[in-house]
Amino acid sequence: MDRYTPLKYLLLWLLCLAVPAQAALEIRITQGVEGALPVAIVPFGWPAQVGTSPLDVAAVVSADLHRSGLISPLPVARMPERPTRAAELDVRKWRQQRVDYVAIGQLIPASGGRYNVQFQLFDTISGEQLMGYSIPAEARTLRQAAHHVSDLIFERLTGKRGAFNTRVAFVSAQRSQQGGSVRSQYMLQVADADGYNPRTIFRSGQPIMSPMWSPDGRRLAYVSFEGRRPAIWVQNIDGGERQRIAAFPGINGAPAWSPDGSKIAMTLSKDGAPNIYVYDLPSQRLIQITNTNAIDTEARWMPDGRSLVFTSDRAGSPQIYQVGLDGQDYRARRLTFEGNYNAAVSVSPDGKTLAMVHGGGGRYRIATLNLHNGNFRVLTEGRLDESPSFAPNGSMILYATDDRGRGVLAAVSEDGRVRQELILQDAEVREPAWSPFLN
Amino acid sequence: MWAEILKRPLVLLAAVFLHAALFAAVAVNLRFIPPLKPQPVQAEVIDAVVIDLDALTGMQAEREAAERRRAEAEAAEQRRVEELRRQEAAAREQAERERVEAEQRRQDEIRRQEEERLRQEEERKAAEEQQRQEEQRRQDEERQRLEQERKAVEEEKQRLAEEKQRLEEEKKRQESERKAEEERKRKAEEEKKQKAEQERRRQEEQRKAEEEKKRKAEEEKKRQEELRKAEEEKKRKAEEERKRKEEEERKRLEAERKAEEERKRQEEEKRRQEEEKRRAEEEARQKAEADRRARELRRLQEGYENAIRAKVERNWLKPPGYRPGDKAIVLVRQLPPNGTVVDVTIEMCTGDEVFCRSVRAAVLNSDPLPRPPVPEVFNPLIRFTFEPQQ
Numbered sequence: 001m002d003r004y005t006p007l008k009y010l011l012l013w014l015l016c017l018a019v020p021a022q023a024a025l026e027i028r029i030t031q032g033v034e035g036a037l038p039v040a041i042v043p044f045g046w047p048a049q050v051g052t053s054p055l056d057v058a059a060v061v062s063a064d065l066h067r068s069g070l071i072s073p074l075p076v077a078r079m080p081e082r083p084t085r086a087a088e089l090d091v092r093k094w095r096q097q098r099v100d101y102v103a104i105g106q107l108i109p110a111s112g113g114r115y116n117v118q119f120q121l122f123d124t125i126s127g128e129q130l131m132g133y134s135i136p137a138e139a140r141t142l143r144q145a146a147h148h149v150s151d152l153i154f155e156r157l158t159g160k161r162g163a164f165n166t167r168v169a170f171v172s173a174q175r176s177q178q179g180g181s182v183r184s185q186y187m188l189q190v191a192d193a194d195g196y197n198p199r200t201i202f203r204s205g206q207p208i209m210s211p212m213w214s215p216d217g218r219r220l221a222y223v224s225f226e227g228r229r230p231a232i233w234v235q236n237i238d239g240g241e242r243q244r245i246a247a248f249p250g251i252n253g254a255p256a257w258s259p260d261g262s263k264i265a266m267t268l269s270k271d272g273a274p275n276i277y278v279y280d281l282p283s284q285r286l287i288q289i290t291n292t293n294a295i296d297t298e299a300r301w302m303p304d305g306r307s308l309v310f311t312s313d314r315a316g317s318p319q320i321y322q323v324g325l326d327g328q329d330y331r332a333r334r335l336t337f338e339g340n341y342n343a344a345v346s347v348s349p350d351g352k353t354l355a356m357v358h359g360g361g362g363r364y365r366i367a368t369l370n371l372h373n374g375n376f377r378v379l380t381e382g383r384l385d386e387s388p389s390f391a392p393n394g395s396m397i398l399y400a401t402d403d404r405g406r407g408v409l410a411a412v413s414e415d416g417r418v419r420q421e422l423i424l425q426d427a428e429v430r431e432p433a434w435s436p437f438l439n
Numbered sequence: 440m441w442a443e444i445l446k447r448p449l450v451l452l453a454a455v456f457l458h459a460a461l462f463a464a465v466a467v468n469l470r471f472i473p474p475l476k477p478q479p480v481q482a483e484v485i486d487a488v489v490i491d492l493d494a495l496t497g498m499q500a501e502r503e504a505a506e507r508r509r510a511e512a513e514a515a516e517q518r519r520v521e522e523l524r525r526q527e528a529a530a531r532e533q534a535e536r537e538r539v540e541a542e543q544r545r546q547d548e549i550r551r552q553e554e555e556r557l558r559q560e561e562e563r564k565a566a567e568e569q570q571r572q573e574e575q576r577r578q579d580e581e582r583q584r585l586e587q588e589r590k591a592v593e594e595e596k597q598r599l600a601e602e603k604q605r606l607e608e609e610k611k612r613q614e615s616e617r618k619a620e621e622e623r624k625r626k627a628e629e630e631k632k633q634k635a636e637q638e639r640r641r642q643e644e645q646r647k648a649e650e651e652k653k654r655k656a657e658e659e660k661k662r663q664e665e666l667r668k669a670e671e672e673k674k675r676k677a678e679e680e681r682k683r684k685e686e687e688e689r690k691r692l693e694a695e696r697k698a699e700e701e702r703k704r705q706e707e708e709k710r711r712q713e714e715e716k717r718r719a720e721e722e723a724r725q726k727a728e729a730d731r732r733a734r735e736l737r738r739l740q741e742g743y744e745n746a747i748r749a750k751v752e753r754n755w756l757k758p759p760g761y762r763p764g765d766k767a768i769v770l771v772r773q774l775p776p777n778g779t780v781v782d783v784t785i786e787m788c789t790g791d792e793v794f795c796r797s798v799r800a801a802v803l804n805s806d807p808l809p810r811p812p813v814p815e816v817f818n819p820l821i822r823f824t825f826e827p828q829q
Contacts, residue, residue, distance in 0.1 A: 008814050009775040024770065024820035027748050030828045032757030032801070070759055100800055123796070125803045159760040159793035395759075415759075 034415065036072030037157055039065065040099045043076060044119070045084030045106035054139060057107055057117060057146045063194065064150035064164040067420050068395050069413025071157060074099055091124040100124055103153055114138055117145045121153055131156055143196060163393040166193045167435040169211040169220055170400075170409060172427040187427075188222060190237060193391070193434070195409060195422030201237055210431060214257050217438045221245075221255035221264055232266055246279065254298045258305050265289070265299040265308055276310055278325070289323055289330050296321075298344050303351040309335065311343040318343040320356055320369075336369060338376045344387055348394040353414070355379075355388040355397045366399050366412060379416035389434045398422075398432045455509075462505040463498050740816045746809035747821065755801035757827055758793045765790035767798040767825040771808075775817050778808035786822075798825045 041062045046053035058076075065071040076082075080093040083104050094102050105119030120132040133152060137145035144165055151162030167190050174185045186208045191198040202208065206225035213220060214234075221234050231247035232255050246252045250269035257264055264279045276289040276299045290296040294314035301308060307324045312332070314321075320336040320343070336342040341359025348355070351371070358367035358378060366380040366388045384402040391398065394414060401410045401421070407430045409422040766789045772782040783802050788795040802823060811817040 005776075005814060009817070024822040025744065025747075025818040026822050026824070027744055027751070029748060029751055029755060029798075029801070029823055029825045031752045032755035032797075032827060033753060034759075035756050037756060098804070100804075125800055157793065159758060159791050 034417075036070055036417070037101065038074065038097075038099050039071050039101045039153075039157065040074040040079055040094060040097075040103070041065070041153075042079060042082050042084070042102065042104045044104075044117075047109070050109055053107055054115070055107070055142045055146065057105065057119075057142075057149065058103075060143060060146035060194075061103070061150045061153065064147060064162075065154060067194070067411055067413070067418060068154060068158075069415055069418035070160075070395065071154065086120055086122075086129065089122060091122060091127045094124040101130070101153075101157060103149075105149070110136070115142060115145075117142075117149060119149055121156060143192060147192065147194075158395075160395055161393045161437070163391040163395065163434075163437065164193055166392055166438055167191060167217075168193055168195070168389075168398055168409070168422075168432050169213060169435065170429050170432040171208045171211065172198075172429045174427050188220065188235075190220075190435075201240065202235060202242070210254050211433045212255050212257060213433055213435045215259055215261045215436055217436045220433075221257060223253050223255065232264070234264075245281075250274075256299050256301060256308075258301050259303055260305060265301065267297040267299070276308065276323070278308075289325070290332060300345055300347050302347055303349060309345050309347060309354060311345065317341060320345045320354060335371070336376075338367070338369075342367075346388045346390050346397070348390050348414075349392055350394055353390075353394070355390060357386050357388065366397060368397075368414070377416060379412045380410075380419060382410075385410075387431050387433075389432055391434050392437045398434045400430045400432055458509065459502055459505055462508075463501055736813070736815055739812045743809065743811050743816045747805075750805045750809055751801050751823060754804040755825070756797055758797045761790060761794050761797075761827055763827075765794050765825075765827060767795060769798055769802055769823045769825065771802055771821045771823065773808050773819055773821065775814070775819065776810060778806075778810055780806040780808060798823070801825070 041058045043056065043058045044053070062073040065073055074097065078097070080097055081088070081090065083089040084106050085104070089102065089104060091102070100123070101121060102124055103119055103121045105117065108116040108118060110116055115137045117135040117137055118133070121130045122128070123130050131152065133149070135145045135148055147165040150164040154160065154162035154164070169188065169190050172187050172189055174187070176183050176185060183205070186204050186206065187200045188202040188208050188211055189198045189200050201220070202222075202224070204224055204226050206228060208225070209223040209230075211220050211222040218238065219234055219236055221232060223230050224233050229247065230252045231244050232252045233242050233244050235242045245264065246255075246266055246268065248268050248270035251267055251274050253267040253274075255264050255266045258278075262281055264281065266277055266279060267274050268277050269275070271288075273293045274295050274297050275291055276296050278287045278289055279285075280287070289299075289308065290310070290312070292312065292314050294312055295318075296310055296312045296314070299308045299310040302322075306326055307322055309320055309322045311318050312321050313319075314332075315334065317340040319334055321332040321334050323330050323332040335354065336356070339358060339360045341364070342356050343359075344357045346355040347353075354369045354371065356367055356369070357364050363383050364385055365378050365382055366385045367376060367378045369376050379397065380399065380401070382401040386400050388397050388399045390396075391411075396411045396413055398409060398411050400407055402408075403421065407428045409429050409432050410419060411422060412419045766787070767785060768787040770782075770784045770786050771780055773780055780803065783799060785795060785799060788798070808821070
């Protein structure tokens, strides 16, 4: 650099002060990176004189946000400070750590075994507070309150509604040794979206299959083999009342509630081959939708309720088809053409993406098909992944997988970037179904 | 017939019984015919039983008689049948005889007809022969008649030819007389014409001699005129020659002067061109240098812009929920020489809050911006337009 360079810059600088209307350098940005937002959830404060905290709220929130794949919480060990109040926060330290957002909070015990979960979210770039909430909770609902915090932060940072405060239904099986003979016990269970707080709502010595949530999240439809014959049942989750709605000769399987809750699509083989039927709950009328000699099953509703997607092996191997319900002729259109096995479809809440089991090379993995641009993407790396089920906000997909010979539940972010097994009790777990939004 | 009857004995029995009944009825009737006639009623009532007994005995006798009559009837039937057979044989014999006789008659008739036919044939041939001879004779007579007629026509022709020859000779004679007369007239005419022609020639020669004399006087006059003209022509030519020579001299001097001028002009031109060339070369050299510098600067400028773009794009976490068409314009003020960002203004943002925050974070996380390779490409103001592509 010659000795006049600083002078030149000074002149330039003065020039740009003097002429503010100077033409700016125009740069177009069309590409970005797909990555998780760098965030820190600082461990919540808890008054030391009261003993130990009943729940590590920050840990629950961090796990939730991490599982989404869209947010990357900073490990506690790498945090430059651990403020619990806004006055203690120094955003510059977090900026140096390249953390864009910091959440701090406190768990405050209140009278009568109640708690207040207080938290604030800061933008470290601008230094301003983006949100601040105080959520009352009981000991029983403390985890729910934590999931609620996750939902609020997730929605503010991604623009998408959070689905952490929802539930999953699944079937677990236990084998017990009784007097020399092995007995299997099947349980239909409902747990929090992270797998905690499992609760059995139906128990049977015969298999239970295909649980499916009603759109209001209050009932489950499922297939039970009690009496050694399959039948479709609808059960209230809270009251426990059960009602048998289909017990035809042959197969009664794969129930799926319509978006308005008035109909249930199902697979029946009463007239020969398994075909898709729609059962209208108010009128108790049954309409046959498909009529082939192939196996048509696993129907799911598109969000507009005007068509179904389902699995059929009419072309020789299982593939996903779509059939419109407007009109009379119910013509099915094939949707998947990748590989020789695509089955067990789940529809994203916006109807733009299908998740399915994709077979190939002796493995069964979860894949998504973008219906708008046709992109087909394999998301998981398991050997026997099955029963994909979209989260109600579409950001994650719950599925059953095989972990060292044991059936467990896992969740994968919609872009496939983050995969995580759900913590569950020591049982064989299968056929998960993610609930709709519950509030 | 008996075999037929024996096959059906019941029928026989019924027939017999029927016959018996009929005969009985006839007998009773015969016996009852008298009582049908008007009689005193009282007296007859008492005898009624007796009559019945009589009738019964009568019926017995009647049955026997009927039996007898039946045997007789059968014998009669037998006889009738034999008689019929016999008659039939006689009739057949008669018929055969008649057939032979008829055949005989038919043969005779055929023979008779054949004889008749032969006879007629001979008659027809005789008549035809007579007719043919008659015809022959008639044709001969006709031929002779035609021959005579032909000869008469021939003689008439001969006569007409002779007549014609005579008429032609008469015509020739008249023609020669007419020609002699014409010849005589034509000679008289010829004589008259020759005399008139001689007179006309003489007059013509006289007229020509007069014209010759006149023409010679004319020619003399013309010759005098020409002599005068030749003298004048000579004088004019001498004058022209003198003028031409003067002109040539003048032209020669002019050409010499022009050549000198041209030489001078060319020298000047050459000097000018050389000067021009030298100047153009200098200009080109300067221009090439300037171009090279501009290109270099442009290259540096592009590299600088690319470095800034790359850094911002690397730091832009595209939010997952952005909608196609979202757009933001961010004006950044930076300080030389390190590219320290001193001010970020979002001039426009059509996306949601998450999108707008993301572009702001992208710029701020890119602080400091890349240093310019040369001070000339530095611009304190940079306007970023964020337009994500799917």
